[in-house]
Amino acid sequence: MPVLSAPIASGRLIVLIRVLEATGSAMTNRNRDIAAAWKYHTATNHTERSVHNNSHHMDFDNQPRPFKIYRDLEAVTLPSGLEPSGTLALDCLGSAPSHEHRAPTLLELAGLMHHAAGITKVREFPGGKMYFRAAACTGALYHIELYLVCGDMPGLSAGVYHFGPQDFALRRLREGDYRGLLVEAAGGEPSVAQAPAVLVLTSVFWRNAWKYQARAYRHSYWDSGTVLANLLSTGRGYKLPIKVVASFVDEPVNRLLDLDDRKEVALQLVPVGETPEQTIAPAPPVSSLGLEVEPYSRREVEYAAIAEAHAASSLDLPQEARELWGKPPSLVVYEPQGRLFPLSCPPAEELPQETIEDVILRRGSSRRFRRSPITFQQLSIMLDRAAHPVPADFLGDADATLNRLYLIANDVEDLPSGNYVYRRDLGALEQLEEGDFRDQAGRLDLGQELSADASVNVYSLTDLNAVLERYGNRGYRMAQMEASITAGRLYLAAYAQRLGATGLTFFDDEVTEFFSPHAEGKSVMFLLAVGRSGRRG
Numbered sequence: 001m002p003v004l005s006a007p008i009a010s011g012r013l014i015v016l017i018r019v020l021e022a023t024g025s026a027m028t029n030r031n032r033d034i035a036a037a038w039k040y041h042t043a044t045n046h047t048e049r050s051v052h053n054n055s056h057h058m059d060f061d062n063q064p065r066p067f068k069i070y071r072d073l074e075a076v077t078l079p080s081g082l083e084p085s086g087t088l089a090l091d092c093l094g095s096a097p098s099h100e101h102r103a104p105t106l107l108e109l110a111g112l113m114h115h116a117a118g119i120t121k122v123r124e125f126p127g128g129k130m131y132f133r134a135a136a137c138t139g140a141l142y143h144i145e146l147y148l149v150c151g152d153m154p155g156l157s158a159g160v161y162h163f164g165p166q167d168f169a170l171r172r173l174r175e176g177d178y179r180g181l182l183v184e185a186a187g188g189e190p191s192v193a194q195a196p197a198v199l200v201l202t203s204v205f206w207r208n209a210w211k212y213q214a215r216a217y218r219h220s221y222w223d224s225g226t227v228l229a230n231l232l233s234t235g236r237g238y239k240l241p242i243k244v245v246a247s248f249v250d251e252p253v254n255r256l257l258d259l260d261d262r263k264e265v266a267l268q269l270v271p272v273g274e275t276p277e278q279t280i281a282p283a284p285p286v287s288s289l290g291l292e293v294e295p296y297s298r299r300e301v302e303y304a305a306i307a308e309a310h311a312a313s314s315l316d317l318p319q320e321a322r323e324l325w326g327k328p329p330s331l332v333v334y335e336p337q338g339r340l341f342p343l344s345c346p347p348a349e350e351l352p353q354e355t356i357e358d359v360i361l362r363r364g365s366s367r368r369f370r371r372s373p374i375t376f377q378q379l380s381i382m383l384d385r386a387a388h389p390v391p392a393d394f395l396g397d398a399d400a401t402l403n404r405l406y407l408i409a410n411d412v413e414d415l416p417s418g419n420y421v422y423r424r425d426l427g428a429l430e431q432l433e434e435g436d437f438r439d440q441a442g443r444l445d446l447g448q449e450l451s452a453d454a455s456v457n458v459y460s461l462t463d464l465n466a467v468l469e470r471y472g473n474r475g476y477r478m479a480q481m482e483a484s485i486t487a488g489r490l491y492l493a494a495y496a497q498r499l500g501a502t503g504l505t506f507f508d509d510e511v512t513e514f515f516s517p518h519a520e521g522k523s524v525m526f527l528l529a530v531g532r533s534g535r536r537g
């Protein structure tokens with residue numbers, strides 16, 4: 001959206017916006033210069049050499065605090081005593097969102113925020129306390145923040161709020177109904193236009209870049225993806241309409257949240273609830289607030305590669321956002337070349353009966369795996385629940401995903417050890433190669449033991465060129481977040497079955513080579529290892 005500094009009579013302003021919209025596609029469109037996404041991706045690929053030559057070390061005296069603390073804003077305490085949805089985790093993970101026409105209650109919003117980004121465990125360490133959150137996060141650095149933009153609702157007046165997990169409270173940044181700004185920024189996206197409340201996820205880059213440097217930009221989408229997986233499944237538990245909106249004009253949303261976009265940016269909008277009869281008024285003017293925040297560290301480092309990748313995938317006009325709805329590139333469908341292993345899911349009454357909230361609260365990342373098998377049925381349930389399309393603006397109604405799942409099965413009962421690709425179109429695993437690939441798996445995750453000891457490793461790979469051709473650089477964000485939402489669901493589907501799981505990093509090109517020729521030309525977006533937690537016997 002253009003920034004207009006001089007006051008303009010409202011009639012002329014509307015004409016000017018229409019002219020800009022009409023010419024939007026013809027204007028130089030930075031999102032369409034897809035060399036930028038490739039540049040970032042290639043520059044941050046892990047290779048043997050890049051890892052070996054990297055002299056970066058973590059400066060623990062300068063470790064960023066994992067919370068955003070506003071100096072002068074009063075806390076609006078959220079209601080405790082969250083009501084359990086009573087919905088089974090595996091039901092939430094396996095089904096489409098609700099289309100009930102209703103608004104969320106404040107208690108439900110509190111429940112959504114708690115199960116997405118709340119503190120779920122506290123561990124004491126010699127150096128202090130560690131606050132673990134509901135969703136997995138690279139390095140437990142928790143750089144994802146949540147904001148709420150809502151109209152008037154029982155118990156909460158219209159406003160823009162920040163969610164503080166440290167005291168389970170909201171802080172009001174702006175008073176009044178600003179949803180109109182989000183509707184406009186998202187190009188009138190119907191779920192946003194009908195939502196009583198919209199959650200906005202952001203990333204504070206430095207809090208992750210402190211350890212991971214420029215790769216923190218990928219991590220913004222990985223770590224928001226696991227938060228989104230929890231949000232979508234908890235929302236499903238509450239039977240609330242809920243969706244991921246990835247296409248919006250960036251600048252006004254960042255301005256609404258009073259963000260310095262070199263340091264913190266909006267990643268996704270998540271409309272919650274659906275009240276079609278509502279009309280959202282245009283938002284009041286959005287001035288800069290200059291709110292004071294406690295410094296995260298004594299000093300911060302900004303990574304140019306992050307700023308460039310984000311700027312290059314930013315949208316300037318609502319029309320650009322609209323152009324990115326639906327029509328995902330189709331995955332190539334072909335006759336299977338290898339042996340097929342159809343998924344084997346038990347009837348609903350035989351599924352584990354734990355609720356979504358209990359599974360989220362119990363989830364943690366496995367630190368070790370015992371070398372012991374999981375069953376093919378357990379793997380089938382995980383794939384069946386995790387790999388269906390995400391409710392997202394960029395997928396629309398298409399029964400499609402941007403990523404394909406590749407597997408190294410080390411130890412799965414009734415499945416020969418080997419490499420597989422998941423054929424969602426056939427509901428089956430297609431074998432690529434039979435054999436024992438533990439050693440290779442243990443190398444691909446940068447030599448950590450976890451992949452070698454896991455029962456199965458699941459890699460998300462995308463045809464990045466096709467994705468970027470369709471969505472521009474914004475497609476990079478979409479492919480990363482979709483892969484991570486799938487991984488977040490896999491985490492939950494594993495824990496719902498009393499298994500363990502962990503996200504892992506990887507040598508990018510080596511993974512592609514490993515699964516080639518099938519995976520030739522594809523890029524790796526995520527790796528999740530699943531198995532039985534515990535020490536090797």
Ligand SMILES: Cc1cc2nc3c(=O)[nH]c(=O)nc-3n(C[C@H](O)[C@H](O)[C@H](O)COP(=O)(O)O)c2cc1C
Binds near residue numbers: 132136
């Ligand atoms: C995208 C992603 C990548 C991760 N990569 C690794 C990894 O390479 N090695 C590792 O030991 N843990 C990895 N983890 C696990 C995190 O360290 C873990 O989520 C974090 O410490 C928080 O703990 P929790 O998941 O038990 O709540 C990863 C997690 C995510 C979400």
